[in-house]
Amino acid sequence: MEEILRAEHLRKTFKISAKQRKIERTEERCKVAVNDVSFSAYRGEVFGLLGPNGAGKTTTLRILSTLIGADSGDAIVCGCSVRKQPEEVRKHIGFMTSELKLESFFTPSYLFDFFSELHGVPKEKAMQRKQELFRKFGIDRFAEVKVGDLSTGMKQKASLVISIVQDPELIIFDEPTNGLDVLTAKVVTDFLIELKNMGKSIILSTHIFSLAEKICDRIGIIVDGNMIKEDTLAAITEKRSLEEEFFALYAQIKGENL
Amino acid sequence: MKSIAIIIKKELRRFFTDRRLLISVFMPGIMIYLLYSLIGNFLFSTPQSQEYKIAVQNPSATFQTVLDGYMQSEEVKDTYSLTVIESDGQAEEKKKELENKELDLLVIFSADFDEKLALYMQGVKPEQLPVMQVYYNALEQSSQSIYTIVTTLYDAMESSLANVFEVAGGNVATESDGFAYMLSTILPMLIMVFLFQGSMMMTPESIAGEKERGTFATMLVTPVSRSAIAVGKIIALSLVASLSGLSSFLGVIFSLPKMAGMSMSGLNIAYGFGDYLLLFANIIVLEMLFVALVSVISAYAHSIKEATAYSTVLMIVVMLVGMVSMVGTLPSALWVYFIPVFNAVVVINQIVTFSVSALGVALTIVANLVCVALLVLLLAKMFNNENIIFGK
Numbered sequence: 001m002e003e004i005l006r007a008e009h010l011r012k013t014f015k016i017s018a019k020q021r022k023i024e025r026t027e028e029r030c031k032v033a034v035n036d037v038s039f040s041a042y043r044g045e046v047f048g049l050l051g052p053n054g055a056g057k058t059t060t061l062r063i064l065s066t067l068i069g070a071d072s073g074d075a076i077v078c079g080c081s082v083r084k085q086p087e088e089v090r091k092h093i094g095f096m097t098s099e100l101k102l103e104s105f106f107t108p109s110y111l112f113d114f115f116s117e118l119h120g121v122p123k124e125k126a127m128q129r130k131q132e133l134f135r136k137f138g139i140d141r142f143a144e145v146k147v148g149d150l151s152t153g154m155k156q157k158a159s160l161v162i163s164i165v166q167d168p169e170l171i172i173f174d175e176p177t178n179g180l181d182v183l184t185a186k187v188v189t190d191f192l193i194e195l196k197n198m199g200k201s202i203i204l205s206t207h208i209f210s211l212a213e214k215i216c217d218r219i220g221i222i223v224d225g226n227m228i229k230e231d232t233l234a235a236i237t238e239k240r241s242l243e244e245e246f247f248a249l250y251a252q253i254k255g256e257n258l
Numbered sequence: 259m260k261s262i263a264i265i266i267k268k269e270l271r272r273f274f275t276d277r278r279l280l281i282s283v284f285m286p287g288i289m290i291y292l293l294y295s296l297i298g299n300f301l302f303s304t305p306q307s308q309e310y311k312i313a314v315q316n317p318s319a320t321f322q323t324v325l326d327g328y329m330q331s332e333e334v335k336d337t338y339s340l341t342v343i344e345s346d347g348q349a350e351e352k353k354k355e356l357e358n359k360e361l362d363l364l365v366i367f368s369a370d371f372d373e374k375l376a377l378y379m380q381g382v383k384p385e386q387l388p389v390m391q392v393y394y395n396a397l398e399q400s401s402q403s404i405y406t407i408v409t410t411l412y413d414a415m416e417s418s419l420a421n422v423f424e425v426a427g428g429n430v431a432t433e434s435d436g437f438a439y440m441l442s443t444i445l446p447m448l449i450m451v452f453l454f455q456g457s458m459m460m461t462p463e464s465i466a467g468e469k470e471r472g473t474f475a476t477m478l479v480t481p482v483s484r485s486a487i488a489v490g491k492i493i494a495l496s497l498v499a500s501l502s503g504l505s506s507f508l509g510v511i512f513s514l515p516k517m518a519g520m521s522m523s524g525l526n527i528a529y530g531f532g533d534y535l536l537l538f539a540n541i542i543v544l545e546m547l548f549v550a551l552v553s554v555i556s557a558y559a560h561s562i563k564e565a566t567a568y569s570t571v572l573m574i575v576v577m578l579v580g581m582v583s584m585v586g587t588l589p590s591a592l593w594v595y596f597i598p599v600f601n602a603v604v605v606i607n608q609i610v611t612f613s614v615s616a617l618g619v620a621l622t623i624v625a626n627l628v629c630v631a632l633l634v635l636l637l638a639k640m641f642n643n644e645n646i647i648f649g650k
Contacts, residue, residue, distance in 0.1 A: 062644075062648075065479055066479075067475065067478060067479065067644070067647070067648075068644040068648070069644070087481045087482075087483055088481070090479060090480060090481040091481040093479075094479075095479040099472050099475065100472055100473075100475050100476040100479070101471055101472035101473050101476065102473060102476065103272070103468070103471070103473045104471075105272060105276065106271075106272070110271075114264070114268050115476075115480060117264045118261060118264055118477070118480040118481070118482050119480055119481060120260075120481070162476075163479075
């Protein structure tokens, strides 16, 4: 199995503002968001990062996609270091989260061209890809409608397709269904399954067990910034379901029953 | 380089295909022209002819001569009707009429006004000076005007009587010199304000807005370098801002002669192509500097609203710098050209008053460009800062 990503001892801390300290009733000035996280993902597989809100999933994925820098540690993504070659890393990855939006003034078609250009995709190849992807995901019907005038589901489809304009080697999804209604969420999960069937390498963070069980090959469970378990889905769910396994591990770590 | 061009293209497309943005950029220039022209026309319109109702007690011969002399001059189309009153009682009545706006002016001369004046002119100083009382109603415009006319005429006569020598001569400045002077005092401030407003037109929306809407991060996950985004944005925004600044500037230039009560020919003054070129180069660089400043502010701000609020504070500072040329003589020492923004005020002033030096302009442009470059670096650094991009 070829490694497509290797995270090595990633650590990230955030300063806690005075206001935040008051809310959380803590004296600590620093919060460890990601604490010595290491894991590997393999080509052609879907890696699921599982954990409750605030566990450090988003921070980890943002470090991997070079949007933020780690305090220490490094990650090799598609053979490039996120620390030393962030621009190279971004050439090989597609990053998708519900927080990244498309400018509502432009049409999906124009934005596809714009991001293709930014990724340096040759014009002809971009045209071909646009036709192919737009047809496949039914975007061709509203390709020339301004994003602002699209329904949430259509917007989400456009965002998904545009996040993979350059046919990335690795696609990172940060809580892709977060805050979406059931129908739009289905658009996203269908898209993920489609990508998996196409043999894409994917890293996905989620707290939805059913989704993880459905598409992940490998699972990493992260709690309070620590990776407490990393294994194949098959190994983790050998004895019990993913959900049961997760809560058992969680209780073990936190020393409390849920 | 290529990615800079892509960013510029997108920013310009955003602007040129949005009718609302286009209108908001060009409207100020048109509004300024219309408004200033309207004010100018109002200030310098020839008033309609007016008939003043004047009542006089103990009429003096000089009064009529002086007033006729004025009324019959070419530019004046006004006339007046004169009522002579006999008694003090009648004068009281007339004061009431004045109050009721039925009369415009009441003049009461002392009984022997003309004789005493004649004596005075012969060099004999009478024991009692001739007295002239003028009553008017400040609430009535016609009354106010005739009062001003009469008192001005008599003041002139009085001072000519007391004159022991004659002062002759006149203003030797041509119309264009006068216009140049007016421009030199007011223009730097106007240019500062319009250029700054131009930079505020699109920049907060393009940087703080994209951040606020989450579209900025989408661009950050592409392989484009942060500095390419910073440079691309600043160039595109400067172009748009310059258009907006130019529109306002033309609005002012075309309406200023009207504001000054002059014809458009006042514009045909001795500015050559070179002067315009210097002014233009200076303005473009200044606009870039403003855009870079507002960009940094916008990157720091969390929302468009915040960015606009911070920028407005900076605009007031810039306006004050521009106003320096209105209050005093500007220094022309070499160090002046190294102070960003202020150097541009000095240079614009010099261009307009025909005293510009090539070295000064060159230093100014270089100094301001260096500032722009530093601000671009800062902006690229800010785009790399996760607290700036994702900070709540």
